[in-house]
Amino acid sequence: EAQVTQNPRYLITVTGKKLTVTCSQNMNHEYMSWYRQDPGLGLRQIYYSMNVEVTDKGDVPEGYKVSRKEKRNFPLILESPSPNQTSLYFCASSPSRYNYGYTFGSGTRLTVV
Amino acid sequence: QKEVEQNSGPLSVPEGAIASLNCTYSDRGSQSFFWYRQYSGKSPELIMSIYSNGDKEDGRFTAQLNKASQYVSLLIRDSQPSDSATYLCAAPGYSSASKIIFGSGTRLSIRP
Numbered sequence: 478e479a480q481v482t483q484n485p486r487y488l489i490t491v492t493g494k495k496l497t498v499t500c501s502q503n504m505n506h507e508y509m510s511w512y513r514q515d516p517g518l519g520l521r522q523i524y525y526s527m528n529v530e531v532t533d534k535g536d537v538p539e540g541y542k543v544s545r546k547e548k549r550n551f552p553l554i555l556e557s558p559s560p561n562q563t564s565l566y567f568c569a570s571s572p573s574r575y576n577y578g579y580t581f582g583s584g585t586r587l588t589v590v
Numbered sequence: 591q592k593e594v595e596q597n598s599g600p601l602s603v604p605e606g607a608i609a610s611l612n613c614t615y616s617d618r619g620s621q622s623f624f625w626y627r628q629y630s631g632k633s634p635e636l637i638m639s640i641y642s643n644g645d646k647e648d649g650r651f652t653a654q655l656n657k658a659s660q661y662v663s664l665l666i667r668d669s670q671p672s673d674s675a676t677y678l679c680a681a682p683g684y685s686s687a688s689k690i691i692f693g694s695g696t697r698l699s700i701r702p
Contacts, residue, residue, distance in 0.1 A: 510689065517598075517694065518694065519678070519694035520634070520678070540605055577622060578624070580636075581634050582633060583632035583633055584632070584633050
């Protein structure tokens with residue numbers, strides 16, 4: 478089944494404790510992206526990647542890191558999480574940078590206390 | 591002005607009626623538009639895309655695009671309770687065509 482897999486689905490952590498949210502797609506998609514979704518603010522892009530070893534900042538990149546060492550994986554790293562990073566996170570992929578029919582992962586609800 | 595704007599709702603529509611969801615966008619150069627549906631607690635899923643002026647129909651869904659008015663809409667005919675969700679309008683970003691910009695979504699509720 479073609480899908481984007483995110484883990485974990487739920488995560489509660491403490492301020493400052495480094496964490497990684499994994500994202501993997503099995504569709505050989507070139508383009509991958511991370512979004513956060515907050516009430517009233519909609520989906521905001523954190524980082525995106527157009528291909529292996531090519532990443533760029535989205536609209537709200539502060540406090541986040543990403544890497545794209547393999548085509549299928551695009552992990553999101555929070556080096557020192559803070560409470561304002563409490564949010565619902567989605568990973569998405571598409572065949573190419575100009576194909577806007579994104580496939581989303583199931584989401585990761587992160588709480589930072 | 592936000593690049594893609596939607597009325598947040600909630601929009602309440604009786605079962606069997608037509609639900610009309612609207613979206614305006616700021617970039618006159620936008621060539622393509624997308625509607626995503628998001629059930630509560632779930633991820634967005636693409637339900638319609640439209641690239642040219644006029645109507646595009648897919649089952650009970652019709653997307654309408656008016657580039658002159660910078661307006662795109664989604665009509666849902668014969669609304670069902672299963673259509674209750676948040677609908678997100680999206681368009682390629684003005685500053686970067688490598689991504690799409692999502693509106694904040696309209697919450698639709700179909701009442702029996």
